[in-house]
Amino acid sequence: MTEAATVPTESFETSEPGKRPPELRLPRYLQAAAFIGFRRKTMRKARQRLGPVFSIDVPFFGRTVIISDPALVRTVFTASTEDLINVQPNLSRVFGPGSVFALDGKEHRNRRKLLAPPFHGQSIKNYEKVIEEETMRESANWPEGKEFRTLEPMNRITLNVILRTVFGADGAELDELREIIPPWVKLGSRMATLPLPPFNTTRYSPWGRLEIFREKFDRIVFTLIDKAEADPKLDERQDILALLLRSRYDDGTTMSRQDVSDELLTLLGAGHETTASSLGWAFERLRRHPDVLAKLVEEVDAGGSDFRQATILELQRARTVIDFSGRHVKAPKFDVGEWEIPHGYTVLVSIADLHENPEIFPHPERFDPYRFVESKPPTFAWLPFGGGTRRCIGAAFANTEMDVVLRTVLERFRIQTDDAPDEKVHHRGVAYTPKAGGRVVMYRRK
Template sequence: MEVSKLLAVLALFLLSLITKIFKLRKHPNLHHLPPGTTGWPIVGETFEFRRRSIEGSISRFIQDRMLKYDSRVFKTSLIGNLIAVFCGPAGNKFLFSNENKNVQVWWPSSVRKLLRQSLVNKVGDEAKLTKKLLLSFLNAEALRNFVPKMDTVAQQHIKTHWEGKEQVLVYTIIQRYTFDLACSLFLSIEDSQVPNLYSTFDEFLKGIITFSINLPGTKFHRAMKAANAITKEIKLIIKKRKVDLEEKRVSPTQDLLSNLLVTSDTNGRFLTEMEISDNILMLLFAGHDTSRSVLSSVIKYLGQLPEVYEHVLKEQLEISQGKEEGKLLQWEDVQKMKYTWNVVSEALRLFPPVRGGYREAIEDFTYADYNIPKGWKLLWYSGSSHEDPTLFPNPETFDPSRFEGEGPPPFSYVPFGGGPRMCLGQEFARLEILVFMHNIVKRFEWDLVFPDEKFKYDPMLEPEKGLPIRLQPSPYTQ
């Protein structure tokens, strides 16, 4: 009986995909489409795209098609959707500048089902109101007051998980820092208080971009179970926090949760418990997984390039020497970390944690002389500009000086996206990364166990072997 139910669910899923693709193919405006191939029926080029991601050569998938079809835009089919891939600064500019005009944000079904009532699934005015609420906590002015707390979390993490170790697995261990910091600033909890949050996030992540077939044994099914478990824990925290706020045991501004519970939008509407829990789930996911990917790639490059490490160390020591002993970092200290941020920016150019984002055509329009039908999905890909030698000479070379002065041309450097849907956690990520770099380079020098270790996307950027490094205490350890 159970097998027949599973087969019925699978059949309905395939039928819905076939129906959707058939409707898009029957669209009346299907002449002069972007060149390309849609691959196999239903699955399209999904498996080739996935294989390239796992191999760490996803750029080849895009670049091969740019050369074969058109360097401005080409078509493909991924996860059951017809997709036009927009390339280069012109493609980025068009998609970022036409939000709610020709296009609107879109994500694969798996993302939409896992992140439910979060900002990911909101469009138009509703998206603007939700984003404004979240930014009331995540903007630079609000976050500047949390820099000392970030410094405390970073120091405690290094003392607990790095000091006294001869070797560490960076990608695994650094998640403890980014996750603990996100839990602390968003929910005012320590990981030890809610162990299920930490232990289930990897299952959630592995199923976030896949076919949304909710059958036992699939990645998506495991991700749904993880999302439900995490949401259950967050809802318990929300209920307790409401009581604490009513009885004035906690501050309305102590963290993101309190901020969302006491703040209404411009129409006087408060987010529901489900909206709050789904948005916190989204931010916990984005706020720690993307940053651990960035920090892993930065540590890799500092281990490979001693001259870059020395320059970063020099900048951080100058900041420390200008402070009273024992004083925590402040906002003003972070603003002095200009070279360190250039290093992070160059790592983001070469290895952004997420390679791009999706949109949907909400009306027929023309781009680069091709027709884009309403309903088609659209993809922008950062590598089409990040790896362009006309924009970044010798693009494979790690060169932080690219970000001095005016920096790269507009719409060529897009690790955080752009336009109204630009990553709202950009400032949070900048602070947590720089605070960690300040503390780690002063305490350690390191060598890479596998100097040629590759990075892959599964679906986030991660090192194939977890990036093991050998640690040596720095002579500047304080």
Template sequence: MTLLPDGPRSPRLVQALSFAVSRQGTMRRLRRQYGSAFTVQSLNLGRMVMLADPGEVRELFQAAPDVADTPDANLGSVLGPGSFFAITGDEHRRQRRLLTPPFHGRRLRAYESLIESETRRETDSWPEGRPFPVMPSTMRITLNVILRAVFGAEGAELDELRALLPKAVRLGSVLAVLPVARVELGGHGPGARFDRYRRRYDEIVDLLIDRAQADPRLAERDDVLAMLVQSRYDDGSAMRRDQIADQLLTLLTAGHETTATTLAWAVERLRRHPAVLERLAGADDATLDAALMEVQRVRPVIELTSRQVRAEAMRLGRWTLPRGTVVTASIALLHHDATLFPDPGRFDPDRFAGARAETYGWIPFGGGVRRCIGAAFAALEMRVVLRTMLRDFAFEPTTAPPERSHNRGIAVAPARGGLAVVHRRRPDDVSGDGAAAHPHRAADPAG
């Protein structure tokens, strides 16, 4: 027997508009009204059960793929049939096994110098003493890092992908949630434009694969494309070119904008907490990681992660959900749950000092078999970029109100792009205990 959580009875369009106007505000209001689980109606996913209880989220993430798996409506429709967003079951496990090694151990550490050099190259042109948004810079840093570390691109191909992919990803994100916009109009319109982007992307990846296969030093390369060209399934077969192209595009889509946006939020948060900002200059990796974890808690750039019921019915905690129901873990609600994070509105990196995050309460990378495969890479990239920025620049604190959240489709970003005022450091600006000299000080405001 079906047993769904209660929820609003207003028309689907009214509910969708409420989420569009204020997603976090709507989720918090519904939680106050209905508790830690409620049912809503969405335009593109239909009936959706939203969860904010860690125990029920754990059950969702631990469900077998034949019980609950990726929703029908997702980015796989634009990233390709070989994307992690599109593949399921055995095929998902097989490809995940091939893509795991580049993001762990020695392979992962090999990317650190690349990330630092891209950060310094971008920040060399930062203006001093006047406000500017850091997000355009963090977007360029993370894009360049992925193109080199994942695609192994250099020269003309690097330049062309740098121009092509941001446009393709932005348009693809819109088409994924509004598939009606993909209708063909005699070679015109958004759908036709995306198809042209995709054809050119596939041509460039084909060229990169050809070069990798002809490279006598292929085995010494650390980029993901080179490793996928050499990888083999258990039966000895290689990945097809279209599978490699789809997965590289997936890694870029999942890891570029989200990482860049988190770094922009880090600047926005730290400038409003000068005591934390001062402590982080010259801090060790564990202290930087704790600060970034707290940034991801208070300002998650992805607010929801979903599965769709594939079995005839799914028992989930108190509920029995029928086939086709989309079940969503609300990252934003979990991260602001006072039972998990006391005084959740307070920005306090010390809550993560020397402690592991609650597995099903802190979930910026999702969870279960579909947890972001590049989570360790993203954590490394954010740490190295933040460490490099704080080592080279003093950020002026501010008493300005917090930046509002702006929904960019894939990610929720600071509305002003993480506005900063910086001054290049002198060699003696950072002392041995990590204290930094800031040219301007401000009170440490709450929130």
């Protein structure tokens, strides 16, 4: 067993209040190109040269402070919403103004309270059967003894799971959503971190195509809302749409139909691609780590799950899918340790740099699930779901989904291991995926 992950207790002393973080000294257009095209390499090199707090100036986010010191990350994630609000601009540009991404303060807290019940406790246990069914359905036609990409099958599994948990039973509307959501996710992911053009766009432009999709999505969802409201058994249904339609704010009001549609799009868009990406990385890693794979199979056959949970935690660390979590400085200034960050700046927590820090995770280049056996991840250094009041509300759901998919596959298939080179990291706009698609060779277990 390796040394457990710990967060160093030392941090920067507040000796000179009011200092500005050191700046990355490159022309703005070079910073933009590096941030968009080579972000991880650029951030890693900047951290090595400037330390765990430095500033950049890039389009979209503007003047931005990058932070990768756990003690200072704590300051960011525990800050008052009067000081820090959600990063601006954010994914509400894609999901709509009724999405939880668009809300701050009291509105954000109230919305999360409405959204929380489907993603905790018994609700998640109820979804395990759906996850297993979709995994078995998708894997029924996997090729045997022939290398194939796992990323696309994982995307189909996670999309079908979230569709069934959001809307309940299958139907023509869900078939239509299965057709339009994958290309929308691909396009939306690429457009999410690009500035809006300063001119009107045509319906044939990427922005226009997103608008066309949104019109189709709203039409389908409004039809499903009409059907749900006319359902005499609505009060008995456990799907997320039914729960949202029955939910009430403290003052007795309900979400508008458009807000429900925005929120469901958020769940569908953010609720499947990132999990699918992590699962693609899971197969990429297991192919190259026969000792980990053998331990997982032994545990599955014995009915256990502890090592599988540790493997999922390590996978989310070693192959970070979302590499930063952002905030926007609303207060006149925000102090982080010895540094003063002015109003209007963006603050980005560099999740990838935290996950690769050898002072927190010894030998971070190793894929080593044992580091999380009988050891919980450090709260402000292991952040695959972000942190603070904006931590991903579906984190428990995503971990359950990964656990059930891996268990189901390992019960039914034998994964062939070899010494193939690691797959390179591919940036899809929001998520980082295995470039070759998490390729493996499998055989059915007799």
